[in-house]
Amino acid sequence: MIVSIASGKGGTGKTSVAVNMALSIGNVQLLDCDVEEPNVHLFLHPDINRVEPVSILVPVVNEELCDHCGKCAEFCRCNAIFVSSERVLIFAELCHSCGGCVLVCPRKVITEEKHRIGTLKSGSAGDLELVYGELEIGEPMPIPVIKEVKRQIKKDRNVVLDSPPGTSCPVIETVKGSDFCILVTEPTPFGLHDLKIMVQVLDGMRTPFGIVVNRAGIGDKKVYEYCREKNIPILLEIPYQRKIAELYSRGVPFSLEMPEWKEKFQTLFNEIRELVSK
């Protein structure tokens, strides 16, 4: 089963839920798809046994044979190619690697080379297998790195995916193919606003989902009213507690220090399994 964890609003506790749930169930592969700011490893201190570059293909023009017709630049929707009467300039960090310029070049003088945009790291912490990606600083496109992380999925395991915040393409890329998505929210106006956008996204993707309310007790009751109205299951509530916040700040998964939570996360996972098998 593949379960992804998303939120809309940042800082609601996605990573916390992902890590604590992963530590509470067996046979787990945990993948951190927040490749812009991966944090899961900070809580697990894994032994990393594989580090690989993640690259995309970007065009290279053989300037000796190029007649500067400009067809490639005309085609490119990312404005990654600029052709003057004497030169061709390629802006690799704008290229989305569609390969179109190679196809449209009438003289066939464009080839492709690898351009590194990130790193893939895999390792383990106890029985738990961890994979995460890191986008290079200054590179705009997380998607190919997320894809590489997800290529490591082992379907026979309990796969947990930690998503980046937001509601746009990196989140879609992470959640795509999941059997279930946990939306972690906080009972505040910002939490609810961004949750509603995520619900629209998941409805569009036809991915089943449920809610975990983190920092329960702060804010107001509108998240609960919304879930009741929309018939969205609230699977777990994590109260706002100084101790949980303090453990989080030190990078300690709270279920390790507060063992009663281990059971709650197991129940959460079993409940999801039941919802998925329905």
Place this chain on the structure above:
Amino acid sequence: MKQLTVLSGKGGTGKTTLTASFAVLAKKAVLADCDVDAPDLHMLLHPEIIRTQEFRGSKLAVIDDEKCTKCGLCRGKCRFDAITEDIKVDPIACEGCGVCAVVCPVNAIALTERISGHAYISKTKYGFMAHAMLSPGEANSGKLVTLVRQNAKILAEREQGDLIIIDGSPGIGCPVIASVTGIDAGLVVTEPTMSGIHDLERALQLLRHFSVPPFVCVNMYDINEDNARKIVDFCEESKIEVVGKIPFNPIVTEAMVNGKPIVEHASESDVAKETEKMWKNIVSALKLGSG
């Protein structure tokens, strides 16, 4: 005219809460909410929309089923897995690059424009505001951020404003890069947690990559004073100015529930006082005329 972007790397550290207070304190700055896929600033500033623009960020491939012979060439060449086995376009995966249209031997594929969101120009009681809403699940948030920033610039020029305050999105990828290019300073808001520290470092590297002068704010610093000290020490070593340290106070959430910037909701609170102090530091560091 100066431009200041509030960013964080990690989400939920308090970017929007601080931006809203800055809007009050700056008096007549132009605000730009560049968190276009989860914008929240409007819930504190209550903008009245003056103008709405359609945002056409990308194209979408459309296959003419009558012409299509299901040869599958397009599927083979699409690098975004956007053509399904039965040769249909998956609108979520399609980047609108146009490769499929180039390789189609029977010219059955056309690219159509799609509306990927809306940009707004609004009035608030604190000044003008440029903001936007990306349609749920859409790509190209960077281009929409650029549009919001262009709108903010036009507003600032028209109003002869001397400052644009930009509320950024979490992360360090495309929308954040679009929010920090060409600005005068970036304020990185962090929290004294392991995640906060890790993400602060990457956000500072991003600012350095684009040669943007950084400031740091440690929000909720008393949640873990050891970590807060580490952040301050690290910044001192790196010669980065820590412009503010804000205590944790549940009144911030209360202000949010009331839909008000904290400096208005509880002007006598420790959070409001520290926010004002920080704003003064920023004003003097940026050499702004007013405060």
